[in-house]
Amino acid sequence: MHKSSARSPLTWFVHISVAFLVILWTLPTAGLFITAIRDKDQIVASGWWTALSTSTQNIIYRAPAAEAQVERDGAFVIAGNVLEGGKGGVSAFGTSIREPTAYVPGQAVDAGDGTKLTVEENGDFRIESPVRFENKRGIRIFYTAEIPPRFTLDNYRTVLTAEGIGQSFLNSLTVAIPSTIIPILVAAFAAYALAWMKFPGRSLLLAVIVGLLVVPLQMSLIPLLQMYNKIGAFFGVPAKTYLGIWLAHMGFGLPLAIYLLRNYIAGLPREIMESARVDGANDFTIFVRIVLPLSYPALASFSIFQFLWTWNDLLVATVFLGNSEETIVLTGRLRELLGSRGGNWEILTASAFVTIIVPLAVFFALQRYLVRGLLAGSVKGG
CATH class of the missing domain: 1.10.3720.10 (MetI-like)
Known part of the structure; x- marks a missing residue:
């Protein structure tokens, strides 16, 4: 009995050491697997250990060009949604890469040449101009979004x-x-x-x-x-x-x-x-x-x-x-x-x-x- 009890602490130490080594070797594999099924934008924005939490991402969105405009109440409007799939929410936006978080959602701001830009919290945006748009490329909208966890098999595909x-x-x-x-x-x-x-x-x-x-x-x-x-x-x-x-x-x-x-x-x-x-x-x-x-x-x-x-x-x-x-x-x-x-x-x-x-x-x-x-x-x- 004395001999068995004397070896008991050593046995526990061995078991704990083995469990620690198993966890140490398993964690990288788990991280690799979780990263493989995450959205590619979220991979860049945060580590795999944050996969189940909402992530904050700074994103650049290119609005549609002039052919997407419609005339409403004497003004020309280009509208859409900056969030892919409509998931998440916009916490701030801007018209310049130097100040991507200059404005709060719902605020109407001057986007240049008399154009007004508004971005809502749900991602809906509206670009309004008193004259017809002539640009071949749409303006860029910089925004910060709170994106919920998103898993996909696109990387495997x-x-x-x-x-x-x-x-x-x-x-x-x-x-x-x-x-x-x-x-x-x-x-x-x-x-x-x-x-x-x-x-x-x-x-x-x-x-x-x-x-x-x-x-x-x-x-x-x-x-x-x-x-x-x-x-x-x-x-x-x-x-x-x-x-x-x-x-x-x-x-x-x-x-x-x-x-x-x-x-x-x-x-x-x-x-x-x-x-x-x-x-x-x-x-x-x-x-x-x-x-x-x-x-x-x-x-x-x-x-x-x-x-x-x-x-x-x-x-x-x-x-x-x-x-x-x-x-x-x-x-x-x-x-x-x-x-x-x-x-x-x-x-x-x-x-x-x-x-x-x-x-x-x-x-x-x-x-x-x-x-x-x-x-x-x-x-x-x-």
Whole structure:
């Protein structure tokens, strides 16, 4: 009893710490989701944590041009409503960007050239002139409005209905799936050899592989592309093909894959290997029939990391595939939707949720193997 009660505060501390970390990691995702379904004007005006409260926005409205005028009681009038959808209320307005809150709703003000402007609290405006309007563009009305919370799926519609988004989705799958499977196959053979086969220089080779984990991708990307282009030109292989990016992702993913799989395979029971050899099995048979089935947790854990990396990649895909309509990946397509200057940045949040659907499915399908595979070999080594 004393021992159990002594550990109770520590247990509470662990539980509170885990809950805190869960909340800390969940809040950004919640903010991303809420922002993705908010109106784009409200995204600019206030943070996601104010999504359920009324927001104050300074807005510029362009009134209709001269063709919208009507004659009433000897005066020419242009009328309408500055509030989109009629939601919210006007708290102040103005005729100049320097003084957007100069007047209160219902006040008739001089808009120049004898024109009178009135903006009501419900957004109705009236522009009145004793002479016919001749302007080809309507005057600008600056106003401050109290806008109630507004949620919409327009950001998702913009992303999902963009031209070429389906082809880019297939291109990303074409890149990610082989770029995940190929390194696993190569690394599994290498890991078995480093764990259970005796040959000169095994320890040195393992040290080199571990050292490659710290090589920055950005440092080796361009030399790798140049080498690939030279080899491709020698063998007549065209540049900007899927083969190039598969090989690139294999090269960048192999060090971590070999390290993880070697630690796991080295921790497998030696008795199983010796029994198989006594029964006449060679290394290939042992690897295929015993090691691979037992190494599924490690294979699954690396698959999650590799798939997430290749699916979300933009840099390597841009370098090895380019931005042509036939080969551009999903991340590249979404980047183009933002515009050359990022003017449509409000779709970033919706784009983020569109891109994580497939990685989430892969993660939840394999997550029960993740921790087991990562911790494999951390205590016992071969």
